[in-house]
Amino acid sequence: MTRRLKGLLHGALVPLVVLAVWEACSRAGFVSAIVLPAPTAVAAKWWQSLLPAQAYDAATQSRLAWLLSGELIQDAASSLYRVVVGFLVGGGLALPLGLAMGAKPRVYDLCNPLVQVLRPIPPIAYIPLAILWFGLGNPPAVFLIAIGAFFPVLMNTIAGVRNVDGIYLRAAKNLGVGEWTLFVRVILPAATPYILAGVRIGIGTAFIVVIVSEMIAVNDGLGFRILEAREFMWSDKIIAGMFTIGLLGLALDTGVSRLNNHLLRWHRGLEH
């Protein structure tokens, strides 16, 4: 327990020093509060945006809904929703295509040239088309996020299927396994370490793209909120929003990493 505490203190040292220096600079008046507000001011703003804006009114809402009605929580929920839907669309299309391209050289030869040409285009470059095709609101945002998630999942799934160790295929054929069972029970699980690595990268990309897409297409979400705060020069709110983006990203990645560890508990690479 004391060792854990020590580790925690050790890890907190650098952030605390940075915060202290930052606070001191602001208090001493080296920088204007509009350019760089003090960390205490940012924290106060963050807390304020986290809490519900209106007083609790039992007639119109439940206690829980009231507790979650703070602006930050609402924005984080909107962003998370877009990430999840966009990722499910992009990853959901990439997985079957990747499996087919990895397993069947003919499908690979057919699709690979197009994939290679489209892959280097950053999702941001699709913004004009996204707005032209889908207007404003969630659809263009989901479209952009899906594109961001699509390619990492696709490329890793192809690599995963292609790199299945031949010894597993021989062992399975020796047991009398048919083609479909071979695919579902042997090739797919053997490829999961690659596929899940792709999922992790894909979610990371989706998270970057959601912030960008919220800056152009919608009226809520963390990306929209920090851009809106800029218009009013509320730099404390900008930084509080950025901090929330960081927290949400960390939570997402931790969640995916937990899922990884569970699904790959058989994997040698995870030996302690």
Added chain:
Amino acid sequence: MTQIVASKVQKVFRTAGLEVVALKDIDLAIGKGEFVCLLGPSGCGKSTLLNAIAGFSLPTGGTITVDGRPVAAPGPDRGMVFQEYALFPWMTVAQNIAFGLEVQKMPKAEIAARVDQLLGMLNLKDFRDRFPKDLSGGMRQRVAIARILALDSPIMLMDEPFGALDALTRRNLQDELLRIWSATGKTIIFVTHSIEESIYLADRIVVMTYRPGTIKRDQRVALARPRDPAAAEFNELKRELSRLVMAEQQRHAAEEMGMYPP
């Protein structure tokens, strides 16, 4: 009763314009229930012959038949135990053993009973829900053997299965294999480069030559079981086979020196 017949089997590998005759004019008849060791220096084609019988890599000439039918593809009637175990790492011990039976659509209750029996037979009961990564090499090879025994294939093909194990574990598994063999009456073809292992295990030792792979000697082992590696007859046979294998080994070395002069 003859079960496996190889006649005039030939295997030529062509890679980058280079032609390697791995097997040449192999004639071999193996009876039901026989324990045959294929012995020879590495590169002599013993694994190639085993893979041809398994159906993984068909011969370029001649024929191999099992129970009168020509071998065309791998199948559960010829269960293979690989040196590198080849267990499915995402399946637990019990799932690995059950997989071949699920493929054959055996009823669930029957699979469970068979798996339990095999776990007991190979001393794996405490490990049934472990993943292969948590097992030692000897344990993994036990699971691989159990996986093949589950299929109840009449023929077991073993490709240097104990090659990566330490001496004690190896002797242990050799004894277990002999016990299983005498209890089940399976035909076993066992590839090894260890002369002692082949004498300890086999009814019959087929000594192979290095490129082209041919049969140099087909030696019956008449020693009573359990065999004692310290006994005089055991060592006499060991000396004789050593001479044969060493001669091949030296020819192999000389050839490689010729190919890559110092």
